[in-house]
Amino acid sequence: MHQRxxxxxxxxxxxxxxxxxxxxxxxxxxxxxxGGTDLLVQYYDRLYEVCSWLxxxxxxxxxxxxxxxxQMEIGAMVTHAQLEKSEDIKKYFPVLSQAAADxxxxxxxxxxxxxxxxVNASPAGDLLAPLMAYDAQFRLLSIQGEKIVSAExxxxxxxxxxxxxxxxxxxxxxxxxSERTYGCWIKIGKRKALxxxxxxxxxxxxxxxxxxxxxxxxxxxxxxxxxxxxxKEIREKMIGKKFNQLDFNQLGQIVEDKISPIDDIRGTxxxxxxxxxxxxxxxxxxxxxxxxxxDY
Amino acid sequence: xxxxxxxxxxxxxxxxxETTPFTRLLDLIRDDLHLTGTKEGCGKGECGACTVxxxxxxxxxxxxxxxxxxxxxxxxxxxxxxxxxxxxxxxAFVETGAVQCGFCTPGMILAAKKLxxxxxxxxxxxxxxxxxxxxxxxxxxxxIFDAIKLAANRLSTRDGGxxxxxx
Numbered sequence: 001m002h003q004r005x006x007x008x009x010x011x012x013x014x015x016x017x018x019x020x021x022x023x024x025x026x027x028x029x030x031x032x033x034x035g036g037t038d039l040l041v042q043y044y045d046r047l048y049e050v051c052s053w054l055x056x057x058x059x060x061x062x063x064x065x066x067x068x069x070x071q072m073e074i075g076a077m078v079t080h081a082q083l084e085k086s087e088d089i090k091k092y093f094p095v096l097s098q099a100a101a102d103x104x105x106x107x108x109x110x111x112x113x114x115x116x117x118x119v120n121a122s123p124a125g126d127l128l129a130p131l132m133a134y135d136a137q138f139r140l141l142s143i144q145g146e147k148i149v150s151a152e153x154x155x156x157x158x159x160x161x162x163x164x165x166x167x168x169x170x171x172x173x174x175x176x177x178s179e180r181t182y183g184c185w186i187k188i189g190k191r192k193a194l195x196x197x198x199x200x201x202x203x204x205x206x207x208x209x210x211x212x213x214x215x216x217x218x219x220x221x222x223x224x225x226x227x228x229x230x231x232k233e234i235r236e237k238m239i240g241k242k243f244n245q246l247d248f249n250q251l252g253q254i255v256e257d258k259i260s261p262i263d264d265i266r267g268t269x270x271x272x273x274x275x276x277x278x279x280x281x282x283x284x285x286x287x288x289x290x291x292x293x294x295d296y
Numbered sequence: 297x298x299x300x301x302x303x304x305x306x307x308x309x310x311x312x313x314e315t316t317p318f319t320r321l322l323d324l325i326r327d328d329l330h331l332t333g334t335k336e337g338c339g340k341g342e343c344g345a346c347t348v349x350x351x352x353x354x355x356x357x358x359x360x361x362x363x364x365x366x367x368x369x370x371x372x373x374x375x376x377x378x379x380x381x382x383x384x385x386x387x388a389f390v391e392t393g394a395v396q397c398g399f400c401t402p403g404m405i406l407a408a409k410k411l412x413x414x415x416x417x418x419x420x421x422x423x424x425x426x427x428x429x430x431x432x433x434x435x436x437x438x439x440i441f442d443a444i445k446l447a448a449n450r451l452s453t454r455d456g457g458x459x460x461x462x463x
Contacts, residue, residue, distance in 0.1 A: 053361065104429070
């Protein structure tokens with residue numbers, strides 16, 4: 001049996017400041033827990049290894065979704081179910097809303113959190129490509145102070161991020177998109193519920209005032225690289241062009257060429273490359289046909 | 297080894313109990329409280345056999361620490377219906393043959409209960425989504441859909457969806 005020298009502790013503070021104090025004191029000796037839907041799977045056969053827990057469940061300010069001037073602020077403890085049901089998220093960030101609705105099952109969505117999805121940093125984390133596509137920034141707090149970091153700079157590799165043991169991810173900040181921003185979410189997996197994605201695509205397009213010329217674009221994918229990635233070459237090819245005059249096939253080919261996925265139980269490298277191209281084309285067509293309907 | 301004391305309400309009863317930092321809510325329910333209607337299937341949140349309702353939400357009790365249930369209100373299958381008095385959803389499951397080996401049934405009933413609470417008139421697609429976190433390896437699901445539709449019909453026509461009278 002495991003011999004422990006210090007008594008185990010369970011902390012469930014109500015204030016962020018208390019949580020930060022505990023973190024600075026315990027560092028790696030304590031496990032931070034939010035919904036637990038990833039953590040308890042990882043620790044399925046070795047839960048006894050964890051002695052002390054810092055549970056964020058009582059910190060109210062981590063649970064709200066609010067608009068602050070021109071940005072949306074989402075607390076790290078907001079659940080996937082909350083994201084899915086929020087009218088504001090649906091309105092401004094439909095790709096994120098749909099991605100949240102596709103996660104796991106009701107049981108998982110009721111417990112799993114956006115902050116957990118981010119710090120767990122699975123290459124297949126469903127919310128990560130959408131967050132990147134909406135230019136999300138993460139607020140990291142420690143007793144030393146705050147650090148704001150972009151989604152792109154946060155992820156280092158599978159399950160690896162820049163988050164330090166004394167830091168807590170507290171808030172996700174999304175700039176409110178301009179009018180005429182359109183998006184598409186595609187998740188490919190072997191079944192609908194409770195599936196880890198084989199590949200995901202979050203496409204967000206901002207049109208200029210004529211509603212036809214591409215002003216800005218993000219094509220972000222999950223499950224095709226060690227971290228969620230943006231295909232930046234797509235920006236060069238699309239910005240400034242009329243959307244309906246673009247060569248969708250060529251754009252799909254760029255996505256296929258620029259990713260280097262691995263073979264795993266969810267799909268081969270070759271399969272992922274083929275599918276990446278197809279879903280890029282499908283997403284462009286979907287945005288195009290929605291655009292044509294608007295013109296009628 | 298540290299023991300920690302937590303308190304919660306389960307099936308209407310207040311409990312104060314000692315637990316450990318590495319006990320799951322599922323183990324607390326089954327091993328400490330001997331409420332064995334809640335099952336362990338996969339232990340990883342994929343099968344739904346361990347489903348309970350905690351603080352009004354459908355959850356997988358294998359993915360929750362017992363400590364996290366401190367202060368919670370929990371309903372397990374033992375809190376649905378009472379003795380020989382079945383809940384309308386349970387009754388519909390029996391009548392339509394939606395139960396075969398029975399292992400998934402407690403989780404299915406709780407998922408159906410939450411679904412009908414939030415959406416008293418679900419379409420078949422909505423039923424599928426509502427129980428998408430619960431696997432059944434016997435029935436092929438059709439009888440389960442039938443049972444939930446039957447329960448929905450009876451609950452909505454009888455007493456405005458509260459399901460308190462007959463059964």
